[in-house]
Amino acid sequence: MTGRIEIRRRAYLAGAFSLEEEADRALGRLRALPMAETPFAALEPARSLAQAAALDRARARGDALGPLAGALLAHKDMFDREGFSTGFGAHFSRRQPAAGTATVLSRLDAAGQVDLGRLKMSEFAMGPTGHNHHHGMPANPAVPGAITGGSSSGSGAAVAAGHVAAALGSDTGGSIRLPAACNGVVGFKPTQGRAPMDRTMPLGYSQDCVGPLAATVADAQAVLSLIAPLPPAAPKPVPVAELRVGFDTGAFTDGISARMRHALSDLVARLAAMGARPVGLDLAFLSHLGEPANVTAMAEAAAVHADALALAPDSYGPQVRARLVQAAAIPAHAYLRAQQIRRVAHDRLTAEAFGRVDLLLLPTLADTPPQAALLDVGDGPGVDSVVAGLTRLTRPASFLGLPALSLPIARLADGPLSVQVIGPAWADDRVAALALTIETALALPAIQPEPEYA
Amino acid sequence: MDLTDYLGRPPTPSETAIFRDQQARLGPGIFENPLLRSEIVEGIAFVPRAARLMTTRPLIEPELPQ
Numbered sequence: 001m002t003g004r005i006e007i008r009r010r011a012y013l014a015g016a017f018s019l020e021e022e023a024d025r026a027l028g029r030l031r032a033l034p035m036a037e038t039p040f041a042a043l044e045p046a047r048s049l050a051q052a053a054a055l056d057r058a059r060a061r062g063d064a065l066g067p068l069a070g071a072l073l074a075h076k077d078m079f080d081r082e083g084f085s086t087g088f089g090a091h092f093s094r095r096q097p098a099a100g101t102a103t104v105l106s107r108l109d110a111a112g113q114v115d116l117g118r119l120k121m122s123e124f125a126m127g128p129t130g131h132n133h134h135h136g137m138p139a140n141p142a143v144p145g146a147i148t149g150g151s152s153s154g155s156g157a158a159v160a161a162g163h164v165a166a167a168l169g170s171d172t173g174g175s176i177r178l179p180a181a182c183n184g185v186v187g188f189k190p191t192q193g194r195a196p197m198d199r200t201m202p203l204g205y206s207q208d209c210v211g212p213l214a215a216t217v218a219d220a221q222a223v224l225s226l227i228a229p230l231p232p233a234a235p236k237p238v239p240v241a242e243l244r245v246g247f248d249t250g251a252f253t254d255g256i257s258a259r260m261r262h263a264l265s266d267l268v269a270r271l272a273a274m275g276a277r278p279v280g281l282d283l284a285f286l287s288h289l290g291e292p293a294n295v296t297a298m299a300e301a302a303a304v305h306a307d308a309l310a311l312a313p314d315s316y317g318p319q320v321r322a323r324l325v326q327a328a329a330i331p332a333h334a335y336l337r338a339q340q341i342r343r344v345a346h347d348r349l350t351a352e353a354f355g356r357v358d359l360l361l362l363p364t365l366a367d368t369p370p371q372a373a374l375l376d377v378g379d380g381p382g383v384d385s386v387v388a389g390l391t392r393l394t395r396p397a398s399f400l401g402l403p404a405l406s407l408p409i410a411r412l413a414d415g416p417l418s419v420q421v422i423g424p425a426w427a428d429d430r431v432a433a434l435a436l437t438i439e440t441a442l443a444l445p446a447i448q449p450e451p452e453y454a
Numbered sequence: 455m456d457l458t459d460y461l462g463r464p465p466t467p468s469e470t471a472i473f474r475d476q477q478a479r480l481g482p483g484i485f486e487n488p489l490l491r492s493e494i495v496e497g498i499a500f501v502p503r504a505a506r507l508m509t510t511r512p513l514i515e516p517e518l519p520q
Contacts, residue, residue, distance in 0.1 A: 233519035291483025298476075310462040322472045325465070328455045329476035334484050344489045378468075384475065426519050 001440050003218030005071045005165050009112075012070025013059070019070060023052040023114050026072055030116065030163060037139040039154035039161065041077045041087055043117040052114045066112035067222060075168040076152050077118035078125060079105050079210075080199035088201050089121035089151070091134050091315045094308075102199035104168060104210050104227040111226045119154030119167055123320045125203045126301065127151055128178050128390040129375045133317025137372060142184040142447055143415035146369040149182030149390075151175040151203075155213045156183035160447055166214035166223045170200065172207045172297055173387075174364075174394025177406035177420060180213050182369035184408045184416035184447045186439075187213045188220040188432070191425050192401030195228035202304050204297035207398045215447065217407060217439045221432040234426040237433035238358045241275030245434070246357035250282035255392070257367035263410045263417045264363060270441055279357045286396045289345055290388050292338035293399040294326075299335045302327030319383055326384075346400050350424070359434050360422040363393055364406040368415030394420070403428040405435045411444055 012019060027045050030038065055069055077087040080098030087095050105115065120138050122130060130137045130153030138154050140146045141161040148157045152169025156179025159167055169176040171189040180187025188211045195210040202208055212223035238244075247268055253261075268278045302309075305316075305324055313321060353360060375386050397404035403423050408416040421438070423431040457465040457473055465473065 231518055235519065285489060288487055288489045291479055292487065295480070295484060306460070310460065313461045313463060318468075321461075322469060325457065325461070325469045325473050326476040328457055328460045329473045330480070334480050337484050337487075337490075341484070341487050341489045348489075383472065384479075425517070 001216065001218055001436060003214075003216045003222055005068060005214075005219045005222055008070040008165065009065075009067065013065065015059075017070075019052040019055050019114060020049055023048050023072060023116065026116060026163065036136050039119050039138040039148075039157035039163065040074065040116075041089070041118045041120045041135065041154065044084060044115070047084075048114055048116050051109070055112060055114065066110060067226065068108060069112035071113055071165040072116055072163075073108065073113045073166050073223075074116040074119050074158055074164045075105065076121045076155050076170060078121060078170060078201035079168065081105055086201065087118060089123045089125070089132055089135065091317075093312070093315055098199065100199055103196040104200065107227050108168075108223070116164065119152075119158055121153055121155075122151035122175075123317050124301075124305070125151040125170055125172065125175060125201065126320045126323055128174055128387055129372070130179065130182070131319070131372070131376055133319060140183055140369070140372075143182070143369055145371050145373070146415055147182055147372045147375055149179035149369065152179045152187075152213060156180055156185060156187070159183065159185045159213050159215055162215075166212050166219050168210055168223070168227070169213050170203070171209045171211060171398060172203045173293060173398045174391045176209075176211050176213060177364050177394050177404060178390060180406045181364040181408070181416065181418035184411060184418070185213055185215055186217050186220045186405065186407045186435070187211070188224050188405045188428075189397065189403065190224055190228060190428050191403045194230065194426075194428065195224075202300075204300040205303075206300060207293070207297060207401075209398070217405070217432060217435045220405070221429075221436075224428070230426065230428055234428065235424065235430055237430045240271065240434070240437050243271070243276040243359065243434065244279055244357040245271055245276050246279045246281045246353055246360045248283040248362060249280040250284035252283040252286045253363060253393070255366050256363050259412070260363050260367055260417050264361065264419060267409055267419065267438065267442075268361065271438075274437070274441070281353055281356070281360075283353065285345065285348055288341070289396050289399050290392060292341040293395045294384070294387070295330050295334055295338045296342070296399070298323060298327040299330045302330075318378065322383055323387075342399055345396070349396075349400060354424045358423070359427070359430060362420050362422060364418040364420050365390070365393065368412055368417060397422050401425055403431045405431050407435050407439055408444060408447075409438065409442060411447070416447075
């Protein structure tokens with residue numbers, strides 16, 4: 001299936017529109033959005049229009065243009081761009097002027113993107129709901145009143161609303177896949193270590209990944225390939241007729257809704273009809289990764305934030321500060337014990353799952369996205385149960401460094417149901433290939449308008 | 455760790471509560487985590503917990519494919 005970015009690129013190269021005019025119109029629409037609803041933290045109109053005009057001139061000269069030519073993008077407000085400030089979803093006093101540009105942005109610039117600006121996010125990327133004490137949560141365009149999911153809340157909402165073709169996010173425990181699932185779009189967390197992390201805000205060093213959210217699998221894969229080419233020896237896709245697909249039959253997915261179970265079961269049956277071999281696996285041991293993953297993330301986050309926390313604790317929102325306080329209760333040997341648990345889980349998943357299957361299918365959320373009002377829980381110990389509940393199904397792939405792509409498999413009246421395709425390390429292309437097969441087979445109605453020039 | 459040093463001011467009641475909650479969760483979630491008693495990995499049927507902890511290297515990253 002051809003992605004929307006490629007469709008627009010072809011139209012742009014054929015002279016169907018002026019990118020400068022297109023960007024100007026988009027900026028006009030975005031300026032008109034109410035602050036409380038917009039997924040944008042900041043627009044960068046002068047730079048965006050200059051970028052678009054330069055591409056129009058290059059097209060007029062007949063220069064070769066990159067694979068993103070014609071596409072409007074925007075990114076989570078955690079990537080440095082020289083000459084601008086990075087906001088991190090934090091209090092305005094914490095903005096930092098950038099001394100250089102993140103490699104991931106430079107690569108997308110070189111590929112011909114027009115970057116419209118900075119997208120809202122959970123404060124310092126700490127929060128899976130999308131709530132933000134300082135700046136609020138952007139509206140979920142797919143499900144009125146529902147959480148956008150976090151921490152890449154603006155990225156999910158901007159793609160779902162059709163403001164941009166794709167947006168970079170980051171994922172430490174589900175922060176790409178959760179907003180993708182909440183907004184009914186695609187989110188692709190690559191293998192840990194694949195995407196360059198320079199000049200990007202750290203949260204938890206050993207789990208942080210940069211990756212795209214996009215309207216289609218092809219778009220997400222295209223953007224990911226541009227920011228982070230795979231090594232040549234990475235595992236290749238497996239034809240669906242030869243594919244062994246694992247799904248959980250154990251307690252790890254006990255908590256999912258009946259309709260999610262039904263949708264997943266239908267999907268597995270559909271893949272089987274295409275020749276794939278479904279393999280039931282008991283993945284109950286993944287249930288024991290929540291606390292070690294959280295201990296790891298919070299201890300690493302404290303290494304980033306401890307100095308600022310002691311100097312200006314009240315520049316943090318109460319919920320983020322509360323989560324950083326968790327780190328003070330984690331001694332060094334608890335952190336290292338969490339890494340031992342991580343090693344054991346990695347070895348078990350390698351032996352018990354990827355020894356028997358090529359890919360895993362798991363739900364991303366237990367059901368459709370919850371309403372925002374239900375999860376605005378303040379700063380007490382209840383925070384942890386909300387975090388643990390939302391990230392239960394996404395954390396294992398983060399903690400074990402695995403590629404995982406979330407895509408919608410049903411659109412219900414109260415929101416989308418989404419699954420993750422998870423692979424062994426570096427099997428990102430295999431993950432994308434199955435996701436594309438699923439997307440094509442299901443042919444769900446588009447969440448945003450098809451491109452004008454399709 | 456002293457929370458007043460950590461925060462640069464005395465903790466609020468909810469900050470103290472979340473600190474204690476995290477301390478309490480380290481027992482079942484980390485030090486007594488069932489995965490540390492896993493009967494797995496390359497044919498090892500049973501490994502005493504203490505031996506497992508001594509032989510489990512904690513730091514991993516996905517290895518680049520060869």
